[in-house]
Amino acid sequence: MTKEEIRRLYREKRTQLSNEELQKRQNDLEHQYTLFDLSPYQTVHVFLSIQKHNEPNTQPLIDLLFSQKKTVVVSKTDFATKHMTHWVITPKTPREVTSFGISEPMGGTQLSPEKLDLVFVPLLSYDKNGQRVGYGQGFYDRFLAACRSKTKFVGLSLFPVGPSIEDSEPTDIRLHACIGPNHIEQF
Helix, strand or coil, X not given: CCHHHHHHHHHHHHHHCCHHHHHHXXXXXXXXXXXXXXXXXXXXXXXXXXXXXXXXXXXXXXHHHHHCCCEEEEEEEECCCCEEEEEEXXXXXXXXXXXXXXXXXXXXXXXXXXXXXXXXXXXXXXXXXXXXXXXXXXXXXXXXXXXXXXXXXXXXXXXXXCCCCCCCCCCCCCCCEEEECCEEEEC
């Protein structure tokens, strides 16, 4: 399937999840976080969930990272330039929700992508080769391309592996792993 076909299919799948099913998948995903070995990583980027899109709630993951004394980094998005800046936060860093429904930090210390050890990546779907389908704006591909070659990229998904992506491009950045409600896939 093409990215656009997959994007439409998985947006629809997300909207069809009942509150109960969404919560069950979220609970199962939170259990998988605890099984993923975070010990090699100190500086970890986590996306802040867009609740209106039924994205996985990353706050429990952020809380887990703080409990393990990790440095937690989140982004601010500039839709005019289609780039993101990255900010170290603490448990007390206030956040605000933008007009796009994205929670962003109101403060923190800006950090370069080259300083990141691990990035948790949002997605709609992914395939068996570690290719992902996001919302189609390229924000994360540009961001991940700016990271060190040793930085690990891990997707968070509410669904199992999806169909093969027929129209992957050289600029698409592959995942190293993906965590879902009942699995951790390594690529």
